[in-house]
Amino acid sequence: MRIGIGYDSHRLIEGRQLILGGITIPFEKGLLGHSDGDALCHAITDALIGALGKGDIGRHFPDTDAKWKDASSLIMLKQIVDDTAKEGFEIAWIDTVVIAERPRLAGHFEAIKLAIAETGIPYDVINIKAKTNEKMGFEGRGEGISAHAVCLLMRRNS
Numbered sequence: 001m002r003i004g005i006g007y008d009s010h011r012l013i014e015g016r017q018l019i020l021g022g023i024t025i026p027f028e029k030g031l032l033g034h035s036d037g038d039a040l041c042h043a044i045t046d047a048l049i050g051a052l053g054k055g056d057i058g059r060h061f062p063d064t065d066a067k068w069k070d071a072s073s074l075i076m077l078k079q080i081v082d083d084t085a086k087e088g089f090e091i092a093w094i095d096t097v098v099i100a101e102r103p104r105l106a107g108h109f110e111a112i113k114l115a116i117a118e119t120g121i122p123y124d125v126i127n128i129k130a131k132t133n134e135k136m137g138f139e140g141r142g143e144g145i146s147a148h149a150v151c152l153l154m155r156r157n158s
């Protein structure tokens with residue numbers, strides 16, 4: 001068994017679409033990033049990379065690489081999901097927490113799970129949670145959104 005932990009945060013700015021967990025969510029601001037700024041996908045990706053013992057997301061997808069400019073973070077996540085299979089692991093569980101004062105995300109969890117499942121992570125091993133930060137800190141002031149993820153990988157019987 002292997003466990004992994006991932007964390008990410010991005011700044012909310014005007015003039016960007018809000019993309020979180022691989023879906024576009026109606027909101028007046030979006031997450032700033034070299035890619036699409038999808039903090040939830042980045043946290044999950046980093047958790048998987050950690051469980052594989054392969055460093056961090058910046059090593060695999062450098063923000064100096066034009067290839068990842070405005071790229072869908074689902075593509076990055078899929079690449080790491082493929083790596084877990086190549087390394088002989090199956091993804092047994094992923095749990096996540098998104099911290100966002102606004103917008104309310106609970107109504108989007110099913111769509112997020114379906115989008116993430118397109119990367120090859122089984123739909124029924126993904127759990128999404130969302131919290132406000134009780135108006136404290138950068139999330140609470142609406143300056144940004146953060147996400148935490150943990151994963152459990154099991155070595156496949158071969």
Ligand code: MG
Binds near residue numbers: 009010042
């Ligand atoms: Mg990020």
